[in-house]
Amino acid sequence: MHFEIIARCSTTRARVCKMTLAHGVTMLPTFMPVATQAAIKGLTPTQVESLGITLILNNTYHLNLRPGLDVLRQAGGAHAFQGWRRNLLTDSGGFQLVSLSKFTTITEEGALFSSPFDGSPTMLTPEESISIQHAIGADIIMQLDDVVSSLTTGPRVAEASRRSVRWLDRCITFHTSSGKQDRQNLFAIVQGGLDPDLRDECLEEMVKRKDHVAGFAIGGLSGGEEKDVFWRMISQCTAKLPDDRPRYSMGIGFAEDLLVCVALGVDMADCVFPTRTARFGVALTFEGALNLRLKKHATDLGPIDPQCPCPTCQVNTSRAFLHHTVTHETAAAHALTLHNLVFQARLMGQARTAILEDRFPAYLKTFFSGYYKNGQYPEWCVNALGSVGVDLLEGLSGEERNGRIQGGRGAGWEYASDSAADA
Amino acid sequence: MASISFSLASSSANKSKFTPRLGQLTFRHGQSPSQTLDTPGFLATTSRGVVSHLSRDHLHNTASVQWIHVPFESFLENKPPVLTRSTGPNPAHSFLGFSTEKHLVSLSVRDPSDCAEIPPNGKDFVSARCVQGVRKVTVQDWKSYAAACKPDIIFAMSDTMISAPPYSQKRITKSIERSCAWLLDILAPVSSAPPNVFVHLAGGSSVPARQTFSRTLTEKVYGKEAELVHPLECLDDGVSGYVFDLAPMRAQIGASDPYAQGKRTGEAVIELIQASLDPLPDNKIRLANSAATPHEVLRLTAGVGIDIFDSHWAQKAANIGIGLNFTFPPPSTATAGKRQDLGLNLYNNTYTHDFSTLSGEDSPHCPCLTCSPAPASSFIAHATLDEPTFAGPDFPAPKGFSRAYIHHLLHTHEMSAHTLLVLHNLAVLDQFFTDIRRMLGGGDEQQFHRAAESFCQYYDEDLAVFQEATIMWDMVDKARGKGRLMRDKPDDV
Known part of the structure; x- marks a missing residue:
């Protein structure tokens, strides 16, 4: 990997970086769409590429089960198998073991789970995880970490955090001995739950191993914790992570979360949210999300967003047409997936341009005022951005400020999406 | 709305009525370049106005699809149907995302492949199906939908018998009379009629009934009817093409399983189609919906000179994981x-x-x-710095x-x-x-x-x-x- 910082925001911690991997250049900050089963749902790789997307994610857990490593090896890796010519990242499979399997037991050796094929006990060790990711051949691979829900408390969190460091060492050893470092780049995952001391401890240990890892992910978040705690954890990590390594915040996909993370110094993020919500009929826009299943769109002959360069809006696909077809026709899911991926890419692309031109704070303000049309900003966003020198409510008196702040997710939604959790 | 003409190749003209034939359909929307569709050829079918599983960019990059057929009934769940709210010179094209440079769009009330039980049609209406249940579509409704959607081709409403056979003589007679009356309704007055009307050749599984229907089309009209469709001499003068819906035809014959009885059905169907075409001129396009196999396509091409088939079976094959x-x-x-x-x-x-x-x-x-x-022909650049991303x-x-x-x-x-x-x-x-x-x-x-x-x-x-x-x-x-x-x-x- 070649990693170069191109520009920095003079106010926040945001930065623009150029990351060159074996399958081309990816400019950061960027959002990575998720192709769980080696396909961005409903789209072809050519379509995804034409959207200006250069980095996507495959899920190791799923690909290991299907098509399986034999097939992937025969195909010459996941790139060739799915026809994706650009950069690819795979997770370690650890998260799915916890989220999808009820019977996972974590031991020092690895994660013991019952095989979804036949229920027989199966062990996923750090070495095994890296070996699987070698077969998949992604440009960025993730260490196996000991994942606990971000709502977990007590000694288990400390145990998981410390074990993740030990597993990182095993991943480094295995990866280094494989001789694949020139094409595949190992990222560490900082754990430590929601406890600042534990986070610091984990951070410190992992940063010590900096010379053996290409980048750092911030894990253990985005699992239903308080947003106020979430941003403080991100901020704590980005403040201490080395400058010359990309930082990847796992499982982040809402527009406001992405921009706050970017302001705090995050370079990469992934989430199934934009593609999943598309299949449920929701279109993302800079003026909030539209739920196209609602009757109010049934006769609206306008596009989702006339300014949007996506293939759906460019040919004037109307909201009424989408209302007519959404949840009935796969083509409607395709249309909204194309749109939502371009929305995410625009959001991040415009952030890159704004950082480069050193007007990122103004971009944040413009975004928030457009996205929250009622003028009510989530309190955590105001606080998080305030911590890096951007006051979204600049110039307002104390009482006026209070009137513009609200708890929770805030407006900008035509319905409350209940879950943005990853696969 | 496109201007359309159909011509048979000189080698195919002046031959026996029921031999395979070559032809060419030429169409043009406004100032767009004119397009040709060679026959025998096919049209793509749609579900809710969508060629299933194809996003608009994929559809536009699929050279083989030139003619797209849209059953209107899925739009009936709202009144007025949303498709009729579209505006411009080609409202159906623009709402559904079809290209006026490339695509010919036809519209029928019902999905011709749907033979599931439905309440009977009435004197003035067809029973059609949408997700919210059964809707009645009257001739007046259909005319207004056609006027609003301006498809290139519209199929006149037809009283197709979908209930299980046998049919009484009275039911067959009624079917023919209604289908004729509904054709006349859409053609009259000629000044405001849609320019390209196709007619489903009625008569069910009865050879004499089919002959009767076709003869009615070619008989000179008199009296009040003649006034209504003036200057047409007969109804057939206002018709641009003939349609055969094979799915109800098979059901009417009683061969409900076209897979098992494909061959026999083919022969029986050919006899019925020949009965319909016999009294009619040769120079109009012949369309068959719901052929179940390429074998059937070949038999119908060989035996009755069908010009256009729908691709329903091949699209359905894709739904169930078949790569032809x-x-x-x-x-x-x-x-x-x-x-x-x-x-x-x-x-x-x-x-x-x-x-x-x-x-x-x-x-x-x-x-x-x-x-x-094909590699992506262009990339969306999201930031001023994105150029190196695409070079790589x-x-x-x-x-x-x-x-x-x-x-x-x-x-x-x-x-x-x-x-x-x-x-x-x-x-x-x-x-x-x-x-x-x-x-x-x-x-x-x-x-x-x-x-x-x-x-x-x-x-x-x-x-x-x-x-x-x-x-x-x-x-x-x-x-x-x-x-x-x-x-x-x-x-x-």
């Missing part, structure tokens, strides 16, 4: 034993490790986006998607599988019709008949592979959810 790979003429003459399948059931585990494309490595090049994907190292040209990949997508319930299969199947169908035309253009009609005969001998018309795929599709479909990997327990290892 048949050729016309067949690769060799049939040998005794098992007939070949028309396509691959990609659910089958034999494709788990098969890295060849759907068309296979030794077959002629398939131009579809699945076997021959030399990216290899994309390779065709493998059977193993599509097999994987089917078993993981990924929508992309069906997209890739539709793109491919439409290309195979296009090649099939190209080959039919090439052979007919060769001038030796007997050669075509021999090839059609050997095709029917070579390929399995019982569609065993479709039935097998349907079962496997159903298993994967039912096994959704988090526990679904249980089904992957390899029972064949």
Whole structure:
């Protein structure tokens, strides 16, 4: 990997970086769409590429089960198998073991789970995880970490955090001995739950191993914790992570979360949210999300967003047409997936341009005022951005400020999406 | 709305009424360049106005699709139907995202492949189906929808008998009378009638009834009717094409299982179509909906000179995981034993490790986006700095998607599988019709008949592979959810 910082925001911690991997250049900050089963749902790789997307994610857990490593090896890796010519990242499979399997037991050796094929006990060790990711051949691979829900408390969190460091060492050893470092780049995952001391401890240990890892992910978040705690954890990590390594915040996909993370110094993020919500009929826009299943769109002959360069809006696909077809026709899911991926890419692309031109704070303000049309900003966003020198409510008196702040997710939604959790 | 003309090739004119024929449909929207569609050819069918599984960019990059048929009934759930709210010179095109440079759009009230039980039609209305139930569409409704949507071609309402046979003489008579009256209604007054009206040739499974209906079309109109359709001499003068809905026809014959009884149905259907066409002029386009197999396409081309077939069966094959790979003429003459399948059931585990494309490595090049994907022609740049992103190292040209990949997508319930299969199947169908035309253009009609005969001998018309795929599709479909990997327990290892 070649990693170069191109520009920095003079106010926040945001930065623009150029990351060159074996399958081309990816400019950061960027959002990575998720192709769980080696396909961005409903789209072809050519379509995804034409959207200006250069980095996507495959899920190791799923690909290991299907098509399986034999097939992937025969195909010459996941790139060739799915026809994706650009950069690819795979997770370690650890998260799915916890989220999808009820019977996972974590031991020092690895994660013991019952095989979804036949229920027989199966062990996923750090070495095994890296070996699987070698077969998949992604440009960025993730260490196996000991994942606990971000709502977990007590000694288990400390145990998981410390074990993740030990597993990182095993991943480094295995990866280094494989001789694949020139094409595949190992990222560490900082754990430590929601406890600042534990986070610091984990951070410190992992940063010590900096010379053996290409980048750092911030894990253990985005699992239903308080947003106020979430941003403080991100901020704590980005403040201490080395400058010359990309930082990847796992499982982040809402527009406001992405921009706050970017302001705090995050370079990469992934989430199934934009593609999943598309299949449920929701279109993302800079003026909030539209739920196209609602009757109010049934006769609206306008596009989702006339300014949007996506293939759906460019040919004037109307909201009424989408209302007519959404949840009935796969083509409607395709249309909204194309749109939502371009929305995410625009959001991040415009952030890159704004950082480069050193007007990122103004971009944040413009975004928030457009996205929250009622003028009510989530309190955590105001606080998080305030911590890096951007006051979204600049110039307002104390009482006026209070009137513009609200708890929770805030407006900008035509319905409350209940879950943005990853696969 | 397009201007349309249809002409038979000189080699096909002045021949017997029921021989295979070559023709050309020419159409043009406004100032767009004129387009030609060679016949025999096909039209693509839609569900809710969408060629299933194709996003608009994919549809526009699918050269084989020129004519798209839209059953209107799915739009009936709202009043007024949303399609009628669209405006401009080609409202249906613009609402549904079809290209006026490329696509011809036809509209019928009902989905011609839907023969499920429905309340009977009335004197002035057709019963149609939408997700919210059954709706009545009157002649006046249909005229107003046609006026608002301005499709290139509109099918006159027809009183098609869908209930189970037998039919009383009275019911058959009523069907013919209504269908005639509804045709007259859409043609009158001629000054405001849609320019390209196709008529479904009525008469059910009765040869005399079919003859009667067709003769009525060509009989000179008198009195009040003549005034209504002035200056037309007869109803047929206002008709641009003839439609045969094979699905209800098969049901009317009583052969409800076209797979099992394909061949026999074919012969019975041919007799009925001939009865309809006999009194009618030759120079109008003949369209058959819901042919179930390429065998049936060949029989109808050979036996009654059908010009356009819908691609319903090939699109449906993509829904159940079939990648078509048949050729016309067949690769060799049939040998005794098992007939070949028309396509691959990609659910089958034999494709788990098969890295060849759907068309296979030794077959002629398939131009579809699945076997021959084109690199992205442009990229959306999202930031001023994005240029180096697109340059990068030399990216290899994309390779065709493998059977193993599509097999994987089917078993993981990924929508992309069906997209890739539709793109491919439409290309195979296009090649099939190209080959039919090439052979007919060769001038030796007997050669075509021999090839059609050997095709029917070579390929399995019982569609065993479709039935097998349907079962496997159903298993994967039912096994959704988090526990679904249980089904992957390899029972064949």
